[in-house]
Amino acid sequence: MDGEGHIPSIVAEVDERGWYEIARIAHSQQSRLIAMWGGEAPESVFSVNAAYECEDGVLWTRLTTGPTPQADGDYPDLARLFPCATRMQRAIFDLSGLRARGACDTRPWLNHGNWPGDYFPLRKEVLGNERFESHEANYSFVPVAGDGVHEIAVGPIHAGTIEPGHFRFSVVGEKVLRLEERFGYLHRGVERLFERTRTSDGHRVAGRIAGDSTVAFSWAYCMALEQACDAVLPKRSFYLRALLLERERIANHLGDLGALGNDAGFGFGLAQFSRLKEDWIRTNACAFGHRYLMDRIVPGGVAVDIDPADAVVLAAQCERIDHEVHVMRKVYEDQSGLQDRFLGAGRLTSDVVKHFGVRGMAARASGQTFDVRANMRPAPYDTVRVDPTSDERGDVAARVAVRFAEIDESLRVMRALLAGLPDGPISVDVTPATAAARGVGWVEGWRGDVFVALEIEPGDVIARCHCHDPSWQNWPALEHAIIGNIVPDFPLINKSFNLNYAGHDL
Numbered sequence: 001m002d003g004e005g006h007i008p009s010i011v012a013e014v015d016e017r018g019w020y021e022i023a024r025i026a027h028s029q030q031s032r033l034i035a036m037w038g039g040e041a042p043e044s045v046f047s048v049n050a051a052y053e054c055e056d057g058v059l060w061t062r063l064t065t066g067p068t069p070q071a072d073g074d075y076p077d078l079a080r081l082f083p084c085a086t087r088m089q090r091a092i093f094d095l096s097g098l099r100a101r102g103a104c105d106t107r108p109w110l111n112h113g114n115w116p117g118d119y120f121p122l123r124k125e126v127l128g129n130e131r132f133e134s135h136e137a138n139y140s141f142v143p144v145a146g147d148g149v150h151e152i153a154v155g156p157i158h159a160g161t162i163e164p165g166h167f168r169f170s171v172v173g174e175k176v177l178r179l180e181e182r183f184g185y186l187h188r189g190v191e192r193l194f195e196r197t198r199t200s201d202g203h204r205v206a207g208r209i210a211g212d213s214t215v216a217f218s219w220a221y222c223m224a225l226e227q228a229c230d231a232v233l234p235k236r237s238f239y240l241r242a243l244l245l246e247r248e249r250i251a252n253h254l255g256d257l258g259a260l261g262n263d264a265g266f267g268f269g270l271a272q273f274s275r276l277k278e279d280w281i282r283t284n285a286c287a288f289g290h291r292y293l294m295d296r297i298v299p300g301g302v303a304v305d306i307d308p309a310d311a312v313v314l315a316a317q318c319e320r321i322d323h324e325v326h327v328m329r330k331v332y333e334d335q336s337g338l339q340d341r342f343l344g345a346g347r348l349t350s351d352v353v354k355h356f357g358v359r360g361m362a363a364r365a366s367g368q369t370f371d372v373r374a375n376m377r378p379a380p381y382d383t384v385r386v387d388p389t390s391d392e393r394g395d396v397a398a399r400v401a402v403r404f405a406e407i408d409e410s411l412r413v414m415r416a417l418l419a420g421l422p423d424g425p426i427s428v429d430v431t432p433a434t435a436a437a438r439g440v441g442w443v444e445g446w447r448g449d450v451f452v453a454l455e456i457e458p459g460d461v462i463a464r465c466h467c468h469d470p471s472w473q474n475w476p477a478l479e480h481a482i483i484g485n486i487v488p489d490f491p492l493i494n495k496s497f498n499l500n501y502a503g504h505d506l
Contacts, residue, residue: 005238005379006227007372007442008057019050019063020076026052026059027081032357034058034442034451035468036078036088038098039122039191048075048098049466051440051453057376058440060453065098073101080104084356084473095122095191110184110505113137121192128192144170144178152487156185163501167490174486179479186505194465199225199432199456200299202465206452207294209467210503215241215248216445217452217467217503218297223378224454224465225299228439229430236424237301238380243314243417244293244302246410249446250321251280251292253403256498260400261332263492264341272328276321283317286310301427311418318411318418329404342397346493348481349394357473360448362497365402366394372444384416399496406446432460447500448474469503 014022026033031052038048045067052059065074077100078085089100090109097120099106113135115121121128144151149172156164166182190209197205206221207214219241226233254277261269281291287310288296296303306314332338350367352358359370371388373381389405391398433456441452448470455463478497482490 005233006223007376007378007440009060009227009440010057011060011062011438014061014063016063016076019048019061020078022052022059022061023050023076023078023081030354031059032359033078033082033085034357034449035453035466035472036085036092037191037453037466037468038075038092039096039464040124041463044124046074046096046098048092049453050078051451051468058442058451060438060440069097069099073103074098076101077103082357084476087476088472094120096120097123107140108137110187112139112184121189128189139166139182141168141180141182142178146172148172149177154490156182165501169487169490171487174488176482176485176487176490179482179490181475181479183475183501184505186502188502188506190506191464191466194462197462198460199454199462200430200460202454202462203298204295206465206467207297209506210469210500211292211294212252213248213445213447213450213469213500213503214292214294215244215297216443216450218295219245220441220443220450220452221454221465221467222297222299223441223443224439224452225441225456226430226439227441228437228454228456229433231300231428231430233301233428234425235380235422236305237426239384239417239421240302240305240426241297242380242384243414244288244296245443245445246414246417247280247284248293249410250407251277251284252446252498253407254280254325256495257328257332257400257403259495259498260342260396260492261338263495264338266335266338269328269332269338272324276324276328280317280321283313287314298427299430301425303427305426306421311421315415315418318414322408322411325404325407332400332404339397341489341492342400343395345396345485345489346481346496347393347395348477352477352480356477358448358470358477359473360444360470361402361406361446362399362448362474362477364388364390365398367392372442372449376442378442380417384413384420386413396493396496432458434458436463445470447471447498467503467506469500471500471504474499475504 034051036050046065049062086105093099094110152169154167156166164185168180170178203218203221207218209217254273258270258273285291348366353363353366369388369390373386374388391401439454443450451468453466457463
């Protein structure tokens with residue numbers, strides 16, 4: 001047993017001055033705000049937390065605000081430094097009653113008017129599962145005025161099976177002047193559910209936050225728990241985890257490439273990529289016991305091993321998919337109707353990427369190269385290197401190109417993992433902590449970096465678990481990417497990001 005697989009992290013308890021000063025320094029050094037969350041600790045004091053991306057890991061800062069929320073605000077606003085903090089701070093207030101002092105936008109985010117004004121579901125005094133009569137409140141969308149300007153309201157209920165979200169377009173003719181999003185319809189109380197879950201079972205809750213990212217979330221949770229418990233895992237388990245993660249990445253890219261073709265009127269692309277994805281996830285079921293790989297990653301390792309015959313099948317499928325995807329890539333590049341729709345649509349500039357702290361595939365399609373696998377290199381990516389792919393154009397065509405390139409890279413990584421798969425056990429028992437402890441998990445999911453901050457107590461108890469999806473940073477950037485485009489291009493542009501509703505709402 002010779003692997004840790006943890007992300008280096010430092011937890012800093014700070015006062016208000018330190019809270020803002022660390023944020024200011026992080027901003028000046030172009031560090032990124034990964035996540036913010038708040039709540040009430042078991043000792044009945046309130047705190048707010050922030051995690052920053054550093055060159056060598058994660059800095060987790062915690063500001064204890066006191067025994068009761070304050071009328072004038074509980075902590076210094078960070079949105080002036082990190083605009084992506086705006087929605088996180090609004091969610092913190094709706095859940096805990098903690099308000100950012102000096103914040104410009106204090107509109108509700110998760111509370112749509114169906115919770116009383118004095119009800120905050122993360123406070124210890126409430127159960128978190130209370131029911132109230134529905135009193136849906138009007139939401140103060142930012143108005144846009146001018147000759148010929150009108151609004152188009154789309155959602156929250158959509159045609160088809162996509163999840164609910166409201167999009168308010170301000171347009172002149174069909175040209176979009178502004179888009180404002182409204183989410184929170186899928187809030188499920190996940191953070192409170194963690195408090196009712198044993199640490200040894202928390203990976204099952206994490207794996208159900210977003211069905212298309214079950215591997216990434218469950219690995220991030222297990223990484224945090226294993227760090228908190230000082231667990232040392234067998235090397236083979238890391239290789240198998242990475243194999244699962246890359247299979248999840250490829251499955252989603254295959255599905256999205258087909259959907260993008262369909263949204264541009266190219267049904268042949270949907271048919272072919274749907275066939276490839278179905279073949280891929282059927283192999284998941286045969287080799288790992290689940291089409292979408294749910295509950296395959298567990299504390300201490302993985303729940304299922306592969307034998308040499310399975311490895312041969314998986315390697316052969318990599319070769320076959322590699323060939324067929326390259327054929328489809330040439331079809332997409334040569335199809336003039338597709339390129340007419342893809343090129344120039346939904347351009348996301350590198351400045352907007354930096355402004356909102358966008359990460360993942362969307363950022364790499366706008367010239368960025370950050371990838372947790374390559375930059376932080378947790379096991380086994382310290383041995384099996386990942387070369388991030390990127391594109392400078394920032395439009396739908398770039399996001400399509402990055403998907404194709406990431407499939408290529410993941411297939412290469414999978415071949416290397418299978419060729420170098422070490423012998424040995426696939427898991428170890430994780431001994432419950434004998435004292436309060438914290439851990440972080442940080443995994444490069446197919447959509448971007450998934451982050452988990454975990455606090456545990458003795459006796460297999462979760463004190464607090466916060467899971468963060470990259471869609472928190474990427475949804476606001478989509479509002480900018482649509483500006484100047486026409487309304488009929490929004491479904492295509494939206495699908496080119498394919499952001500998360502449920503994981504964003506938690």
